[in-house]
Amino acid sequence: MAEADDRREELREELAELVAENEDRNELEPDAEARFTELTEGIEYLDAQHEKRSKMIGLLDRGAHDDAPTRTSRGTTDRDVVLRNLESDVKAKHLSADAATGVEALLRGEDSTTATRWARAAGDPAYRSAFAKMLADPSRGHLEWTAAESDAYRSAQAVQRAMNEGVNSQGGSLVPLSLDPNIGITSDGSNNPIRQIARNVTITGQAWRGITSAGVTASWVPEAQELPDSSPTLAAPVIPVFKATTFIPYSWEVEQDGVDLLSQLQTLMADGLEQLTNTAFTTGTGVNQPRGVVTALASAGAPYVLTPGTVETLSAADIFKLQSALPPRFQPNAQWAGNLGTINLARQLETANGSRVFPELADGRLLSRKVNEVSNLDGFNAAVTDASNLALIYGDWSNYVCVNRVGASVEFIQNLTGPNGRPTGQRGIVLYTRIGGDVVNINGLRALNIATTA
Incomplete structure (x- = not known):
């Protein structure tokens, strides 16, 4: 999603420059008019995609216990989001490089689906800020949450319930x-x-x-002979x-x-x-x-x-x-x-x-x-x-x-x-x-x- 938002902003900036360059003219040159059409259509398309992605993320977060790995934007999975968040946490010194490497290993493990859900929810910067407000005021901190922090908290709680299945x-x-x-x-x-x-x-x-295992026994075997049981x-x-x-x-x-x-x-x-x-x-x-x-x-x-x-x-x-x-x-x-x-x-x-x-x-x-x-x-x-x-x-x-x-x-x-x-x-x-x-x-x-x- 970050890449799409950056691209949308680039198109808007180029469109603003194009308009500024031609504001004194009664009509655009053919090349400028063609580029104007490309830019406006591109921005409209990206705006529509952004709205779809936002709705999709909300639905996926509410269904965080589904088995299939989720996608947060075209070609971007939850794992991609986790890796970006880990990189940001390391740069901000919230997390050591060794700890980040340990989380990445979890994403490749046997229970990678659960690990990815946890890392996506618990590693969301919006959840960290929501947690900080709740830490400062356990009874009323949630009243200061933004919409993003509220969504992040609900997602984290859904993941926690799924991970604690069968635990009192x-x-x-x-x-x-x-x-x-x-x-x-x-x-x-x-x-x-x-x-x-x-x-x-x-x-x-x-x-x-x-x-x-106590170890595997290796053997030298002559040509065309049955292998021993090792x-x-x-x-x-x-x-x-x-x-x-x-x-x-x-x-x-x-x-x-x-x-x-x-x-x-x-x-x-x-x-x-x-x-x-x-x-x-x-x-x-x-x-x-x-x-x-x-x-x-x-x-x-x-x-x-x-x-x-x-x-x-x-x-x-x-x-x-x-x-x-x-x-x-x-x-x-x-x-x-x-x-x-x-x-x-x-x-x-x-x-x-x-x-x-x-x-x-x-x-x-x-x-x-x-x-x-x-x-x-x-x-x-x-x-x-x-x-x-x-x-x-x-x-x-x-x-x-x-x-x-x-x-x-x-x-x-x-x-x-x-x-x-x-x-x-x-x-x-x-x-x-x-x-x-x-x-x-x-x-x-x-x-x-x-x-x-x-």
Whole structure:
């Protein structure tokens, strides 16, 4: 539509110039008259097309849950509109380039139709401005909406209802695409060490369904001989997403003085989810929350969990043994993860002549592989009784999958009250989204359990 509007404006400008050039003449020259006819007919045609497109967009927005991909103008699909909006958001610094790339990947995924509807509605600039007005005044902000903002809000709500089909929680307002924390925290801006090294996937449905395999066996085959059966054993892991919530209060003064309240809100929402998932991706139980890597490994036991050569002790031999226990096919992409205390203990290990065993730890590497500090892993402490103390993990972390469902929602609270029921001069936002996580191939990870008895 933008291209057609630009063309219509160009024709109008050329027509105005033509009229100005010939305003002192009684009649137009043949060439000028022919061009005048072309311009007027072109403008009339584009005006008619613009009116048709506007009506069509209204109908398509109201039927946002139809299966067929919609077209907003001649040759322009919803996907085209989404890509233009993403480009604008990146230029305006509402969205990082990495986050935009993640959204584009969704548009090419298995559930591309739902993803495109969501990105079109949640990424509409008119919806972002409507959301900002509602944030500033949850009870009366909608009274200031323009017609475009009202239409954008209705479209977003229709998409949200379609995405939440079969889910009890269907209220609230869809979070604008550029503010959705599940888009921002999957990019390079994440502070969660597990997210940084694990595999991140973004979905629009109720669960992530994958396919894993222990590997395909290849063979050398002589001429004219039947091929051997090299079919792999496939597994189909399913990782559900669980509801995560965060509550954000803000004062009336912040509302009045916050020039960029939306950006601040994005930072707060993302930080809240980061803190929640830091623990879940490490030690989460898998019941109403993601299953952490420690939980998965501890449940699997031997040979995925090793014990030290000397009880209640971390030695250099244990570190070598842990690395060697990982199958060769996972070694090229393997990384270490440990609590800072455990990493510092490894830094202090010395040879018989007093040299450091692992001097490369000063550069964040151990036995030629990167080391990641994961504070939620148990630190080795011989003075504390701990039968399950997975102090060091080594492996290919793409075998742990963090699942992020787009389409976060918020509920606005007009006035917060104190213990006596009187307003505190604050408003509130409750964000709820859904996140999952689990190990999909336990063979790609190994852990060292340094059990202790105080």
